[in-house]
Amino acid sequence: MLNEFKTFISKGNVMDMAVGIIIGAAFTAIVSSLVADLVNPFIALFTGGIDFSGWFYALDGETYASLAAATDAGAPVFAFGNFIMAVINFLIIAFVVFMLVKTVNRIKDAAEGEKEAVAEEPAGPTELDILKEIRDALAKQG
Template identity: 75%
Template sequence: MIGEFKDFIAKGNVMDMAVGIIIGAAFTAIVSSLVADLINPFIGIFTGGIDFSNMFVVLGGGEYASLTAAQEAGAAVFAYGSFINAVINFLIVAFVVFMLVKMVNRVKEAAVKPDDVAPEVPTGPSELDILIEIRDALAADRKAS
């Protein structure tokens, strides 16, 4: 059993996956900080500081000063503002990740040296060209005989 475990751990796919998860967690922290600390303040300026997180409807009736107060009181709450915040954050994070991937792809393309690019292999005549040559050769043989 220990031998099987060592074989499992030693496989490249498991190690690659572990590295990917660790890098992904670090990348998530970077993207989250970028969105929360740098992008959201600008969005707050443009939206006039609207705070969606405290928008809610109490389903059972009653009035509460905040979403937290309603939740602590055990009221059934339809917290649509939190959902709006989640959607906005998702769109921002998705756009930031898109831009980062786009930038990484550009860097990769720039790093490819011309020597790394495979030379173009010249192609021969097409099948149609060969058939035309055969036809013309047969026609010339008929005329010659």
Template identity: 70%
Template sequence: MMQEFRYFIAKGNVMDMAVGIIIGAAFTAIVKSMVDDLINPIIGLFMGGVDFTNWFIVISGEVAAGTSLAAAREAGASVFAIGAFLMAIINFLIIAFVVFMLVRYVNKVKDATAKKEEEAPAEEAPAGPTELELLAEIRDALAKQVS
């Protein structure tokens, strides 16, 4: 079992996966900031100045009107955090769209590279004697044997 584990760890795929996870975490932080700092204020503007991130419904517990989601959770109230859920959906859609665009770009580059390889002129075989020249050589060789 240890040998299998060493083989698994030694494979390049594990390192590729680790790099992907690290970059994904950093990318998630960027997208979260974009949603929190850029998109939510715009959505709030269209919704009449409502703070989208603090949009929640209290299920149980006492929460004063105008309390933030963090304060409501801190007070021990059970809340239905609609805004947080919608933010998660927006984050997912943005990340999915950017990943789609990256994959699309990589596929275009791969297709262009493959097309260039196909279009590259194949090396022609060295020109040898024609059929007529071969027949003439055979005739001359037979003529020498007969003489």
């Protein structure tokens, strides 16, 4: 499944991208809550309470208590913690879309398999079979 996910995420298929954009836009609030309320605390549990969103480097060389304090002071900041959170959000959205597309493809494949099975079942004798029977019956009579 991990290899399928890697293939999916690296494929430049327009339909996959469109689905990702639509699902990503529709579930932005859900994913943001998932990351902020579930993923971050879980990561913080294993990293000793580290919050990525607070990680930054002030490019003016000054020291600030928080990212908010640095931006309020007008300092240029390299907010790499926000970038880490954006990457986590992206991976979660991409995985959800991957699972959605995989499920849709599985349903579509199952439906196509049923159509093929129905199409392959003989519905009875064909016109050619009936004509052959008539020919054989006439040959026996005469």
